[in-house]
Amino acid sequence: MISAASLIVLRSFILCLALLALCACDHASPQTDLQGSAMGTSFVVSVVDFPAELDADVLRQDILDALGSLDKLASTWRDDSELSALNMALSVDWVAVSAPFCDLLERSLEISRITKGAFDPTVGPLVNLWGFGPAGAITEPPTDGDIVAAQHRVGFDLLEVDCNEQLVRKDVPDLYVDLSGWAKGHAVDLVAGLLESRGIDNYMAEIGGELRIRGHNRNGRKWAIGIEAPSTSERVPHAVVHVTDTSVATSGDYRNYFEHDGQRYSHTIDPRTGRPVTHKLAAVTVVNASAAFADAMATALLVLGPDDGPELARELGLAAYFLVRDASGIQEITTPDFDTLSTQ
Structure with a gap:
């Protein structure tokens, strides 16, 4: 397993919306869902128009084997x-x-x-x-x-x-x-490569909240991905982004923490200060071709905070979405590259 946090709560949780609940379509394509547990978290792989020549159980085992190999490579929980x-x-x-x-x-x-x-x-x-x-x-x-x-x-x-x-x-x-901070995203990229090597063109692969999407969903449209609101009490989408042929990763400070003497200490540690972050940036979502890069950059931008984080994201040309707490609630900051995506 990669992280203790993933056993308790997803550090980077992205709510994947079922489009059938949003859109009544009479001619949806068949979808096959492969699920399991690996690396101390769960995975879901949704394949549209599953190739007839493939066996779903065999593919699921191949996914488990690939994730097991990565776990044996990069786990701090395995001696x-x-x-x-x-x-x-x-x-x-x-x-x-x-x-x-x-x-x-x-x-x-x-x-x-x-x-x-x-x-x-x-x-x-x-x-x-x-x-x-x-x-x-x-x-x-x-x-x-x-x-x-x-x-x-x-x-x-x-x-x-x-x-x-x-x-x-x-x-x-x-x-x-x-x-x-890198391995779950890398695992998603690994699974995506496996799927594509088997001729699978339309899929969503999710591991511990990090996502890779290709092609179209069962309704022939881009995949609709819900970005979770930064709440400690409920899981509801704050925004929805419609994407394809890319990856999505989110890092937040609102689920894994402890409290002492009325102060909350987030699991997001700033390596430069040695302490949990204390700024008002609650969550960062990064959209990038590489899930590993998106995973690591979401963590880094969250550490950097509501000023330096967006500045670096714009400098690097990243599609990034920031949720910042203030007296009135949650405010959004987006980069120009994120603004080009279809959201609602």
Whole structure:
């Protein structure tokens, strides 16, 4: 499994609307839904016009096998994963790794560089310290001294990769890498590639709230994806976006948290401060061709907050949607690229 948070609540929840409830269509195409549990969360793959030559049970097992392989590669919850082996190796020497694992690390570090550390795969010690990792929940915030000590083990520039040689090196021996901000999106991309390799052209693949969509839904239209309102008490869509041939990922601060002395501490940790974010940005949705990129960028933009987040998204030309709390409720901020999408 990738993240403890996903066992309790989806960090990035996107409500997938059933279009038959929105539109009365007499000639809908058949849809096959494949469901299961993997990586500490659930998945749903909806295929329109399932190819007659394929067996749905076989395809479902192939999906489970692919996700199981990724889990064994990048889980912090499994002692036998390649990631756990790296974390347990108290060495600053170059270590040989597999090509897929090296690629995961390299691409996550690229997001770190783009976001100047707002996304950081080495944030694990802080996530654990604040009670949101495998070490388990806490009931009160850690001390300033504990935070400073954990910060000495955090910093994406402390991790070096050489994927030409399939080598990785930690600059401090107890560096702890956590790919949970990237892996679910990567899993979606992995499943999408599997579907397309089998000749499936119209599908929606969802894993733990992250989505990849291709072609059309059963009514021959773009897929309608509901973006959840940032509420701790109910799950209702705040907006609906109609998309195809893309991915959608959301990161929010409103479901996984703890309270102490009247203050709420979000699971969204800013790697640069060592503390949960305290700004008014409640959720960020990113639409991008890559679910992994959208997943990581949604996390980074949420960390950056309601001012720096939209600024970076516009600078990078991202389709991004921000929900910000204020005295009157929830305000929306969108980027020009998001405004080109069909919403309601």
